[in-house]
Amino acid sequence: MQxxxxxxTLLENAVSEFSRLPGIGRxxxxxxxxxxxxLDKEDVEQFGNAFIALRxxxxxxxxxxxxxxxxxxxxxxxKQRDRQTLCVVENIKDVMSVENTQxxxxxxxxxxxxxxxxxxxxxxxxxVDSLVGRVAEDGVKEVILALSPTMEGDTTNFYIxxxxxxxxxxxxxxxxxxxIGDELEYxxxxxxxxxxxxxxxxxxSITK
Amino acid sequence: MQxxxxxxTLLENAVSEFSRLPGIGRxxxxxxxxxxxxLDKEDVEQFGNAFIALRxxxxxxxxxxxxxxxxxxxxxxxKQRDRQTLCVVENIKDVMSVENTQxxxxxxxxxxxxxxxxxxxxxxxxxVDSLVGRVAEDGVKEVILALSPTMEGDTTNFYIxxxxxxxxxxxxxxxxxxxIGDELEYxxxxxxxxxxxxxxxxxxSITK
Numbered sequence: 001m002q003x004x005x006x007x008x009t010l011l012e013n014a015v016s017e018f019s020r021l022p023g024i025g026r027x028x029x030x031x032x033x034x035x036x037x038x039l040d041k042e043d044v045e046q047f048g049n050a051f052i053a054l055r056x057x058x059x060x061x062x063x064x065x066x067x068x069x070x071x072x073x074x075x076x077x078x079k080q081r082d083r084q085t086l087c088v089v090e091n092i093k094d095v096m097s098v099e100n101t102q103x104x105x106x107x108x109x110x111x112x113x114x115x116x117x118x119x120x121x122x123x124x125x126x127x128v129d130s131l132v133g134r135v136a137e138d139g140v141k142e143v144i145l146a147l148s149p150t151m152e153g154d155t156t157n158f159y160i161x162x163x164x165x166x167x168x169x170x171x172x173x174x175x176x177x178x179x180i181g182d183e184l185e186y187x188x189x190x191x192x193x194x195x196x197x198x199x200x201x202x203x204x205s206i207t208k
Numbered sequence: 209m210q211x212x213x214x215x216x217t218l219l220e221n222a223v224s225e226f227s228r229l230p231g232i233g234r235x236x237x238x239x240x241x242x243x244x245x246x247l248d249k250e251d252v253e254q255f256g257n258a259f260i261a262l263r264x265x266x267x268x269x270x271x272x273x274x275x276x277x278x279x280x281x282x283x284x285x286x287k288q289r290d291r292q293t294l295c296v297v298e299n300i301k302d303v304m305s306v307e308n309t310q311x312x313x314x315x316x317x318x319x320x321x322x323x324x325x326x327x328x329x330x331x332x333x334x335x336v337d338s339l340v341g342r343v344a345e346d347g348v349k350e351v352i353l354a355l356s357p358t359m360e361g362d363t364t365n366f367y368i369x370x371x372x373x374x375x376x377x378x379x380x381x382x383x384x385x386x387x388i389g390d391e392l393e394y395x396x397x398x399x400x401x402x403x404x405x406x407x408x409x410x411x412x413s414i415t416k
Contacts, residue, residue, distance in 0.1 A: 005307065007300070008277045014262040017255045021240050032229050034301060036259050037266060037275070044263035047225045048256035051244050054222040055252035058245060067245070069216045092215070093242060099213065 006030075063134070065110040065127050067092050075099075075108060082106045084141040088131065088160065090114055090148060098146060106144075109134065114147055114156040123159055131160065135169050145173045214238075271342070273318040273335050275300050283307075283316060290314045292349040296339065296368065298322055298356065306354060314352075317342065322360040323367060331367055339368065343377050353381045 006012045011033055018029035036044050060066070061073035068074070075081065075095075085106030089095055095108050111126045134140060143164060147153035161171050177195030178187045187195075214220045219241055226237035244252050268274070269281035276282070283289065283303075293314030297303055303316050319334045342348060351372060355361035369379050385403030386395045395403075 005304075007281055007283070007303070008266065008275050010258075010262045010266055010277060011275060013258045017258040020255070022243055023236070023239075028231070030301070031231075033259075033262060034299075035230055036263055039263070041263055045260050047228070048258075048260040050218075050221045050225040050256075051241075052253050052256040054218045054241060055244055055247070055249055058216065058218055067216050067219060069218060073215055075215070091242075093238070095215070096213075 064108045065112060065130070066095050066108060080105075084139060085144065086131070086134065086140050086142070087144045087146050089146050090153075094146065104144075106142075111147075111156070114150075114152040115159060116152045126156070128160060128163060132163050132167070135164060135167050140169055142170045142172060145171065147173075149176055272316045273320060273338070274303050274316060288313075292347060293352065294339070294342065294348050294350070295352045295354050297354050298361075302354065312352075314350075319355075319364070322355055322358075322364040324360045334364070336368060336371060340371050340375070343372060343375050348377055350378045350380060353379065355381075357384055 006015060011030075014033040014036065015026065015029045018024055018032050019026050024032070036047070039047075059068050059071065061068040061071070061076055063072055063076040066073045066075065070077075082105050085104075086109050087098055087104055087106055088109045088111060089098065090111055090113060092110060095110060098104050098108070109127065109131050111128070111131075113121050113126055115121060115123055115126065131143075135143060143160075145157045145160060147156055157173060164171055175198065176191060177198065178184065178192060184192070214223060219238075222241040222244065223234065223237045226232055226240050227234050232240070244255065247255075267276050267279065269276040269279070269284055271280055271284040274281045274283065278285075290313050293312075294317050295306055295312055295314055296317045296319060297306065298319055298321060300318060303318060306312050306316070317335065317339050319336070319339075321329050321334055323329060323331055323334065339351075343351060351368075353365045353368060355364055365381060372379055383406065384399060385406065386392060386399060392400070
């Protein structure tokens with residue numbers, strides 16, 4: 001079904017704004033816009049203004065570059081956390097993913113992307129200098145690189161590794177291997193090969 | 209994966225506003241909110257304001273109750289259309305559905321729902337009086353009832369039929385039957401039974 005002739009330009013505007021969002025087509029956009037028409041005016045104002053406020057007032061933590069409502073984010077200002085271990089991630093969502101594992105009690109450093117010449121993203125577009133600064137000045141003992149296992153991620157890992165050489169810090173990457181719950185026969189050969197090379201003593205794996 | 213602890217209340221607000229929309233869960237809402245953070249401030253302002261403007265400035269056509277930017281909608285004010293035939297539909301979306309068939313050149317009347325005692329919707333909540341008024345005053349020759357084939361739709365059809373009795377107007381309903389492209393064995397018995405009772409002369413069906 002086509003909804004190309006809408007009876008109102010106001011509706012047309014709302015529909016085209018909704019369909020600019022990733023994963024929302026014109027048909028869903030129309031359904032969402034008509035849903036808004038059923039809500040109270042105050043609710044729709046709150047709806048629209050929430051996004052404007054988000055974009056205009058959001059701050060980035062001046063230490064780790066995570067999003068925050070304050071100058072320094074709640075993780076960086078938490079005295080309970082291990083300040084000697086930094087986990088380097090690509091973006092804000094990855095911070096949340098690692099936090100959700102509840103396996104990490106250190107601080108983060110959000111790079112803001114990975115080196116990708118194809119997309120015109122070079123090292124200078126990433127928060128690498130501030131990472132080197134933190135390692136040099138804040139007594140960091142270990143940097144955990146938790147970037148995507150792609151060519152771009154690996155390039156960025158290597159770039160950071162070189163940048164940190166000479167500073168007295170241990171650099172590690174998160175383990176690559178067969179995901180828990182996966183069937184072995186469906187694992188790709190690179191992953192499976194890597195997980196054989198980096199095998200863990202069985203004793204170690206049962207205590208974890 | 210849970211995203212229950214967001215690092216910012218501004219982000220939290222945007223995510224909870226998105227997740228109030230039908231069919232959007234918390235995970236999609238977060239993806240949408242983070243997408244907005246990547247856009248220009250002007251674009252996000254346009255985004256938020258489109259919905260506020262839609263809700264605050266939308267008008268309903270005073271003739272047919274379809275949404276409109278003007279007092280009388282573009283369909284009602286179109287001189288090319290057949291003013292003697294009215295198609296009665298539940299809502300705005302149904303107007304678009306019928307328009308998309310390109311098989312109808314008359315005017316519409318948007319009821320605003322169907323009679324549904326379970327949801328507390330009675331005849332007085334619907335635009336029935338204005339329909340009767342249009343039929344009585346505007347020289348309407350035929351009213352086509354195009355409501356949903358549900359018990360509520362049928363009740364509403366009957367209510368309108370009774371209200372229009374005595375006025376010199378023909379009342380018809382859209383045909384119920386097996387949908388084009390459907391396999392006969394999967395049609396439910398009520399639909400199939402109805403489509404046998406209301407069979408069309410073959411000659412008529414090939415000329416349409």
